[in-house]
Structures are given as structure tokens and as C-alpha cells.
Amino acid sequence: MSTQSVSVQSSNTNTIMNNISVLMTCPMSEYLEQELETRFNVIKLWNHSSSKSDFFKNNSNFIKAVVGNTELGADAEMIDSLPNLEIVSSYSVGLDKIDLDKCKEKGIKVTNTPDVLTDDVADLAIGLALAVSRKIPVSDQFVRNGNWIRGDFGLATKFSGKSVGIVGLGRIGSAIAKRAEAFNCPISYHSRSKKPNTNYKYYSNIVDLAANCQILIVACALTEETRHIVNRKVIDALGPKGILINIGRGAHVDEPELVSALLEGRLGGAGLDVYENEPELPEELFALENVVLVPHVGSDTEETSKAMADLVISNLEAYFKGELLLTPVM
Amino acid sequence: MATDEDGALPIVLVHRPANFHFPFKDRLETQFRLLDPFDSDPPESTHSFFSRHAASVRVLLCVDPEPISGDLISLLPNLHLIVCSSAGVDHVDLQECRRRSIAVTSAGKAFSPDVADLAVGLLIDVLRRVSAGDRYVRARLWARNGEYQLGSKLGGKRVGIVGLGSIGTEIAKRLESFGCAISYNSRKKKPYVHFPWHKNVYDLAINSDILVVCCALTEETHHMINKDVMTALGKEGVIINVGRGDLIDEKELVQLLVIGELGGAGLDVFENEPDVPEELFGLNNVVLSPHCAVATPECFDALEELITANLKAYFSSNPLQSLVEFE
Numbered sequence: 001m002s003t004q005s006v007s008v009q010s011s012n013t014n015t016i017m018n019n020i021s022v023l024m025t026c027p028m029s030e031y032l033e034q035e036l037e038t039r040f041n042v043i044k045l046w047n048h049s050s051s052k053s054d055f056f057k058n059n060s061n062f063i064k065a066v067v068g069n070t071e072l073g074a075d076a077e078m079i080d081s082l083p084n085l086e087i088v089s090s091y092s093v094g095l096d097k098i099d100l101d102k103c104k105e106k107g108i109k110v111t112n113t114p115d116v117l118t119d120d121v122a123d124l125a126i127g128l129a130l131a132v133s134r135k136i137p138v139s140d141q142f143v144r145n146g147n148w149i150r151g152d153f154g155l156a157t158k159f160s161g162k163s164v165g166i167v168g169l170g171r172i173g174s175a176i177a178k179r180a181e182a183f184n185c186p187i188s189y190h191s192r193s194k195k196p197n198t199n200y201k202y203y204s205n206i207v208d209l210a211a212n213c214q215i216l217i218v219a220c221a222l223t224e225e226t227r228h229i230v231n232r233k234v235i236d237a238l239g240p241k242g243i244l245i246n247i248g249r250g251a252h253v254d255e256p257e258l259v260s261a262l263l264e265g266r267l268g269g270a271g272l273d274v275y276e277n278e279p280e281l282p283e284e285l286f287a288l289e290n291v292v293l294v295p296h297v298g299s300d301t302e303e304t305s306k307a308m309a310d311l312v313i314s315n316l317e318a319y320f321k322g323e324l325l326l327t328p329v330m
Numbered sequence: 331m332a333t334d335e336d337g338a339l340p341i342v343l344v345h346r347p348a349n350f351h352f353p354f355k356d357r358l359e360t361q362f363r364l365l366d367p368f369d370s371d372p373p374e375s376t377h378s379f380f381s382r383h384a385a386s387v388r389v390l391l392c393v394d395p396e397p398i399s400g401d402l403i404s405l406l407p408n409l410h411l412i413v414c415s416s417a418g419v420d421h422v423d424l425q426e427c428r429r430r431s432i433a434v435t436s437a438g439k440a441f442s443p444d445v446a447d448l449a450v451g452l453l454i455d456v457l458r459r460v461s462a463g464d465r466y467v468r469a470r471l472w473a474r475n476g477e478y479q480l481g482s483k484l485g486g487k488r489v490g491i492v493g494l495g496s497i498g499t500e501i502a503k504r505l506e507s508f509g510c511a512i513s514y515n516s517r518k519k520k521p522y523v524h525f526p527w528h529k530n531v532y533d534l535a536i537n538s539d540i541l542v543v544c545c546a547l548t549e550e551t552h553h554m555i556n557k558d559v560m561t562a563l564g565k566e567g568v569i570i571n572v573g574r575g576d577l578i579d580e581k582e583l584v585q586l587l588v589i590g591e592l593g594g595a596g597l598d599v600f601e602n603e604p605d606v607p608e609e610l611f612g613l614n615n616v617v618l619s620p621h622c623a624v625a626t627p628e629c630f631d632a633l634e635e636l637i638t639a640n641l642k643a644y645f646s647s648n649p650l651q652s653l654v655e656f657e
Contacts, residue, residue: 027476119485120458123508127460130451134626136617137461143618144611148604153620158628159451160443182507183447279472286468294463295472301458303483
């Protein structure tokens, strides 16, 4: 094909793409919004919140793509109201907010953002474990309140060498294990099945894993089976010196049980990035010094946010140009 | 246990801060006779106490940060060994020790993992805004204002380690697993180390995104991290200090952070502890730690083991561990 016709082809493609309507479910990245707007006709669901049913009546036929995230994805109701939906491109690696069965049934393609965020999430898991063990935020506040003048801070606990139990040894779980090993932490894990090619100790039962580690890190996908996988039994097995780190989903942990265990001293501490009802969380946690609370920032770095957005764009472009999807889920 | 001629326990002179709580004193007292000026009744000055017991003292246990000066050492003509309780020995008059051939032992490698853990913890906190995010959540701002400010990725960042001793080596090992590119500065290039070496701290800073300061404090390294070095690190640069406050020109550091010419800092040590420059209290890109790099029960256990072992070794003429090498 000559160069000239290729460029004509591309500009034709661009024109075609500019007419494609893409629904963004909620604000997730200004950079992503801008990049989508140069390529597609972007409809922002949050600008129509007062008249949602009217909105869907007037626009639903045009929408061919949905860009969602961990806050708002594409559930059955939304999919049913978009008869010409062809692809859901999620600004996340987690798929728990997408009705995958319905997508499969209707032949709707789904893509997500694996790998680009693995490092950031694993870094935060270890960062939270260090923050809880060594009481970093508490001691920072101690200094800012002017308390160091009045006396020493006191003791924290050592992190290096503590046994680390990982729930879910996928990309993120493996990255966490690699980092914890550099701190001489013995590693064990629980997952649906034993993984070949690892030397880490496997527990088929999560309660056994919790009983045999000092720091339990939740890093698995959220599915029906893993909902509340960290329940009272697991928390009690982890124990009064144990630390729970959750960088998965809030729904992985029975939150009221977690709160009462912390209040009663049955659990030593917790580092949490996710909660059952974000951005709300149990206020009883605010009074505790043995918890570290961050606002779902697992992949929230400048570098990774951009990489995730680029991947969403690349997947959509590939789809509408008839090319292979980069990171298809199905 | 080796005792002296009349069967009494061997004597150890103790030099400690006045209000210091000595966690393993009881256990040491089962094996050694501890002479402590603060135990004397009626109360006696350190000078007077040292002079009175001078003839029988061969070993001094120096509890940091209480400094041991040349003057005090000169009161003890039979002193052979000073056992220190910290990794840093900048509070000991090493020149006088060398002149008198007095051996000095430190906490050596016992603390290194804990110090390294804190250095990494502070770094992740600064880059990923852990403490700041925690404050944001507790102030109920997440529900009100929405998503918190983006942080900065650790992987791929160039980390310059200032001082590749035991602590620096432990830090390097940990940060490599996060995908950081490590280089270092030390007085001499280390053989068998595969990280790139820079002959001075300025060159290290030019080639790094992050500086981790963990070297010994000496006359040469005082204020080694000065304005030029920090400017070379750049506006996005992050400094972590788990060495000594005096390694950094603190006034310049504060100034650069306040005007936004430095990206952030994680500090466990300060020039005038426990006084910390108040300008830092309002900054969210700074994490402050009250000199607790070794404040874990495990560290104190390791220290007790090392100190006890060295005292026993001395009195039974066995080799000492963690001997400080004189320049």
C-alpha cells in the first residue's frame, strides 16, 4: 500500500473514531479524559447524574464503549441499557465491578490494566507493613505535635525476618513476595491451587496460613468465593501480634469483625488501602494507633496512572481499528 | 564466668545519660559488677566517681548518646576497652582512644536490618504519601474532597547511597527488589560490589533521584550534604537520613523544602534532637521520625547479646566483635 493511501486511511479512521461515543463512568484521570476526548466522542456519566434515566433514553443507542474503574464499572443494569455496547475498557486490573457473564453472553469485549500497576501495588503493600510495624505515621505525628521534646517515642516492632503470608499469588502477590524476601521474610501463601515453580510454602486453608504467619497480606482478585475471605476465624488465627495488610478489595475482609478485633486487641494491627464502602470507613479506626489508613492509592502514582490511561486508550484504538486487543480479559 | 583474683565479679564502669532507663541492667549485674555514678549515695559527680574508682577500671560501658570525652578518658589510666551501645561512635573521642590504644566496640551489624527497614519505610512513605494519606483519611477529607494527590513510583528511580557500610548494604539489597537502580559514594570504591561508585557526593547526587544518607559522622562528613549537593539532586529529589543530623546542612535542607526546590525528605535524625525545625511540621512531602531507627525490642535483644558477649570475651581474653577501626 502506498504511503499516501495509508495516511488517508488513518485520517479516515480518525474521523470514524471521533464519531464513536465512549461513556466514562466517573472522574478517574484528567489525562485519560483529555486523551479520550481527542479521539472519541466522550460522554461523562457524572454530568448527567440528575437525569440518569433521561440520559440513558436519549444516548444509549450511540454508546459503543464504556470506560469504568473500581468505583463504577459496567454492571448488568448498565449493560442492558446500552444495546450497542461493544467493549468495556476498565481503568483498573480488578474486574469485580464488571458483569463478566453478561459481557460474555452479549459478546462484549473486556480489557483491563494488568502489569503496569503491579509494582506500585506491591510497593504499597510493603510500605504499609513497614508503616504499621515501625509505627511511622504515629511517630511522625508525635514529632509534629511537639511531643518528642517531652520524652522518647517508645518501641515499635521489627519488620525484617517476620513471616509473611500472602493470599493470592498472582502478579501482585508474587511481586510482594519478591520484595519481602529482600527483608529475609519467610514467605507462605494461600490460593485456590498450589502454584508450580515456587518454593514458598503453600496452605490450602487460609486459616492455617493466618495461624502460621505474622503478617497477612491480601492480594487476590475479588470473586464470589473470596468475598469476606478474611473473616473472624482468620483474624483470630492471625492473632494479637499479627498484622493484616489489605491492598485487594474492601470486600475481602469482614470489616465489622476487623474493627472489633482491633478494638479488643485480638489483632495486633492493620494497614488498609481499601474498605467496604469507600470513601466511607468505620470511624472507630480513627482512634487507633495500630492501624494505617490510606485512601485507595494502590496504583496512584503519576507514572502508573499515565501508563494505565495509555493502556485503556491503546485497547480502544486497537479495537476500533480492527486490531488485536492488548490486554483482553475475554 | 571469669572473675578477678578474690573471686568477685569483674568490674565494668557505666557511663550513661542521667534519665536513661537501662533495660538489661539486672541481667548484666548477674555477671559483672557495674559501677554507675548515678547509683552512688551520697550523689557524686561523674569526674569524682571516675577518679575514685580509676585504679580498678579496665572496661567502660558507654551508653549513647552520652559523650565520652578525652578528659573523662584521661581520668582512667588503666582503661583498655570502651563498649558502646550504638552503631555510630561519633560521641567517643576516638583520637584519644587511639593514642592510648584503648579498643572500642560498637553495636556493629546488630542494628543494620532495623535501620535499613526504617530507611525504606520512610522512603516509601515520602513517595507514596502514606503518612499524609493517613492524615487525610483521619481528617475525614476523603469523603469530602475525593481522591488524594498522586504519589511517585519507586521502581526505576535512581538511588544514591551515601556510605555503603553494613547499613547501606542492607538498604541496597532491599531497594533492588523494588526495581531501583543503586549507586553509591564512600571514601574508597568497594571491591566485589557491582553498584556504580561515585567519588564524591555531588557526582552521586547529579546521577540520582533519591539520596539515602547512612554513613558515619566524622570531621570530613560533617554537613557533607550541603546546598550544592541538594541542588544537584534536583527539585524532584528525595533525601532520606538515618545517619546523623549533622551529616546534612539542616538549615539549607529546610529552606529548600519550604520553597519547593527539593521534592521531599524522610528524616530520623536532626542536628539538635529532640528539637526539629518547626517549618517542617506543615509540609506533606516530609516524614519525621524521632530517632527510632533502632527502637525495636529485637534491636535491644541483639544489643544486649552483643554487649554481654563482648564483656565476657574481654575478661576471658577472647576475641572481641564489632571492633571500631581507627582511621
